[in-house]
Amino acid sequence: MSGFEEHPLYNIMHPQSIAFWGASNNPMAMGSVQLGSLLAMGFPGPVYPIHPTEKEVLGLPAYARVSDVPGPVGLAVLVIPTKVVPEILEDCGKAGISAAIIVSAGFAEIGSDGRLLQQQIVEIARRYGIRFLGPNCIGAVNPRHKLNTTFYPYESGPGFIGMVSQSGSFVTQVFVHLKRFGLGFSQGLSVGNEAVTDITDCLEYLGNCPSTKVIGLYVEGIRRGREFARIAREVSRKKPIVAYYVGGSSAGKQAGLSHTGAMAGPDELYNGIFAQSGVIRAGSIEELFDFCWVLGSQPLPRGNRIAVFTNSGGPGAAAADAAERSGLRLASFSDDTKRALRDLLPHTASLANPVDMTFARNHQDYFDAMPRILLQDDGVDCVFMYFLMAHKRVIDSVIRAMMGDSADPEEVARQYVSAQAQVVSSLGREYGKPLVGGSFYDRSESFICELQDRGLPILPSPERAVRALGALYKYSVFRLGCSGP
C-alpha cells in the first residue's frame, strides 16, 4: 500500500486549482449549482470556469477553452452533456491535467451504447495519464482542503468519517444528517460508474488518510472482490470499515444494476467477504453512520459485557434487549461495585444490570460517580448511558433557590451544563473503555450538543446506541482476536 500523498487519488482530493466545465449563469443548471458549492466552501485556489461563450460565470472570469486558462490546472470537473465528454477529456489531457471528476451521466449505467462511450473515455484517460472519479458520480468533498465539487453545500466542520459511495446522494444528501449529530466527513468520494477508480482504490487511499478514523462504504456491488478483500483486510487492521450493502436482495440488486451498473451478489457471499476482511456490515444508511460514529471515536472493548446505566426503566430494558440481540451480554457486577452503587442509589432503584437510578436528586452522581463505578469494574467491557434532560424550568428554579434572584440563570446554567459535560465526556477515555450515550433529546439541548462536541457519541435512541456498541464489539473481535472471558 503506497503512502497517503503518493496515492493517485491524493491529487483529485487536494487540487491547488480547478477548471470547471458545465457551470453557466443559469443558476438552475447542475454545473452552476456544483460550482456554487465549491465557491460557498471557500476553496482557496484559483477556479477557472470553462464556457464556450460567457466571459464571466458566477462572478469568475470564464475561458472558452482550457488552453486559454492562465495558470496550471490541478483538477478538471466535468458537468457536461455525455457526448462531449470524450472531446473535453482529450482537451484536458493535452493541457497536461492529470486529475478529473466526471459528473456527467449516460455511460455504462444506461446499457451498451453507454458502455462503448465509457470505454472511449477510459482509453483517453490512459493515453494522457489522467486519473478520474466517475463518470455518473456527484463529485467529492474534502472539508480540510475546502474542496466540495458536489451538488450540496457542506455545512459541517471537518470530521473523522471517510466515506466512499456508489451513490452520490449518500455522500451529499447526508450532509444534513451528519450535521444533526455534529459529525462530518474527513473526505467523501462518490465513485459513480467506477470506470478507472473503484471502491477498493478509495478504500486503500482512505486507509492511509491520517484524519480518517473510520471508513464508511455504501455498496451496490463490488467489482474486484478478491482485491477488495485483500485491501480491506489490510486497512481494517488499522482502522474500522463499515459497509452498507443493498445488493443482497433481488430488489436491491435490480435497483443497483440500473443505477451504477454494478453487479451485486447474494448476502451470503458479501457477508463472507466482509467477515474475512474485518468489515462490519450495517443495515441502513442511518446505521452506517451510527456505527461509524462509535467505531471511529471509541476504544476497543476487551469483551462483550455491557453495563446499562439509566434513570428510566423502559430505556434500560430496551437497551438490554437490543444488547443481547447485538451480540453483547449484561455484565454481572462485582461485590465492590454493588456496594458502591448501594451507597448512591435510592431504595426504589435497581442495583442489578441495567442500573436504574430512577428519580435522582443528585445529578452530579449520575454524570460522574455512578458511571465511574461501572467503568472501574473489571467485569464491565463497555457502558451504555441514557441521557435524560432536566427541564429548563427546574434548572432555573434550582439556580434561583441556590443563588438568589440576582443570578443570571442562563449563564449559571451554561457553566453548570458545560462542567457536567466535561466530566462525563472524559470518563470513557479515562478508563480506556467505550462509553456511548443515547437520548431522545438532540443538539438543540446545549448539554447534548456539548457532549457530542467533546467526542461522546449520543445516539438518538437507546437501541441505536447499543447496536453501535455491538458493532464495535464485532470489530474488536476481528482486531484483538478476543471473544470475551
Place this chain on the structure above:
Amino acid sequence: MSGFEEHPLYNIMHPQSIAFWGASNNPMAMGSVQLGSLLAMGFPGPVYPIHPTEKEVLGLPAYARVSDVPGPVGLAVLVIPTKVVPEILEDCGKAGISAAIIVSAGFAEIGSDGRLLQQQIVEIARRYGIRFLGPNCIGAVNPRHKLNTTFYPYESGPGFIGMVSQSGSFVTQVFVHLKRFGLGFSQGLSVGNEAVTDITDCLEYLGNCPSTKVIGLYVEGIRRGREFARIAREVSRKKPIVAYYVGGSSAGKQAGLSHTGAMAGPDELYNGIFAQSGVIRAGSIEELFDFCWVLGSQPLPRGNRIAVFTNSGGPGAAAADAAERSGLRLASFSDDTKRALRDLLPHTASLANPVDMTFARNHQDYFDAMPRILLQDDGVDCVFMYFLMAHKRVIDSVIRAMMGDSADPEEVARQYVSAQAQVVSSLGREYGKPLVGGSFYDRSESFICELQDRGLPILPSPERAVRALGALYKYSVFRLGCSGP
C-alpha cells in the same frame, strides 16, 4: 366492549378537577415538577394541591387534607412516599374520589414487602370503588383535555397516536421525539405496575377513543395473555395496534422484571399472540412511532407491490432492498405507465422500478405528474417517494430570474413550497393508496414541515419509510385477508 365514555378509564383521562399530593414549593421535588407540567398544559378545571403545612403551592391555594377541598374532585394524583399511599388512598375513598393516578414507586417491583403493600392499596381501592393507574407509573397525558400529570412538558398538539406503556419514559421522554415529526398523542397512559389497570384495559379503552387512529404499546410482559389476545383482536379489526416488546431476550426479560415486575415470555410466544390478534410488532422505540405514523394515517394497500420513486439512485436502491426485506416487492409497471413515464423522464433516468428521475429540471412533474402516473397503475399498491430539497440558493436565483429583483424571494418561495406541498400531500388520498415519503431533511425545511402537517408522513430515511409501508401491508393482510394478486 363498552362505549368510550362509559369505560372506567374515561374518568381518569377526563377529570373536571384534580387533587394533587406531593407537590410543594421545592421546585426539585418530583411532585412539584409534575404539578408544574399540569399547570403549563393549561388544565382548565380547578387543581387542589394537598400539603400538610403549606398554605400555597406553586401559586395555588393548598389544603392540608382532601376533606378540606372546597369542590368535588374528579382525579387524585399521588406523588408521595410509598408508606403513606394507603392512608392517602383511604382519604380519597372517604372523600368520594373514584379515579386516581399513583405515581409513587416501591411496590411490587421491589419484591415481597412491596407486593404486600400493593395488595393493600388494591383492597382499599376495591372497597371504595376507586379506579387507578399505577403505582410506579409516570402518569397520563390527554392533550385535547389539557391533561398532563407527567414529569415532562407536552409541547406537541393533540395527535392520533394512542400510547399505552409499561415505561413512563416511553410516554413522556418521547414527547420531543414526536414533536420532531409534527406528531402527537391522542392520549398516553403509563401503566406502571398495573395493580388494577393493565395494558389490556387501556387497549380496550383506546379502541373506542374516536381521536385515536392507531395504538402504540410498549410491552415488557403481558399479564392476562388470553384476555389481551381477545381484546386486541377486536380492536385491531377497527384500528391498527403496534407493539414494541422487549422481554423476548433473556436480558430484556431480566430488565423488565426489575422495572415493573412484569413476567416476560420468549419471542415465539409473543409473536404468536401478536399474530393471532393482528398486532404488528416493532423492533425499537423509533420503529414503534414510525409504524404508528404510517399505520395511523394511510389507507390500507390491496397488495404488497411497491413503486419506489426517487431522483437519486442510492436512496432508490436502499428503498428497494428494504422493501424486499419487509415483505414488499417491486411493482412491474403497465405499458401505459412506462409510456407516460418516458414522456417525462430525461434519457439518463430509469423507467424501471425504482423510478429514478435523476437531475430534474421540472419540479412540478416530480411532485405531481410522476407520482400520479405511479398511483394510477393498477399494478401498484403503494408508493414510496424520496424527498430531496432544492437549495435555498437555487430557489432564490430562480425566483429572481423569473420575477426580477423586485420580488420578495422569501414570500414567493413560501407560496411556491406551500402550493407544491398541497398537491403532493393530497395525492395518496386522491387515489386511495398509501403514499409515504422519506428524506434526510427535517422540519427545519418548510417544505417537509408543511408536507407532514398536511398528513403526509415523511420519515427520516428511505429504509424507515419503506419498513413502515411493510408494516402497513402486514396489517392489511390481517384486516383485508388480502395477500396480493
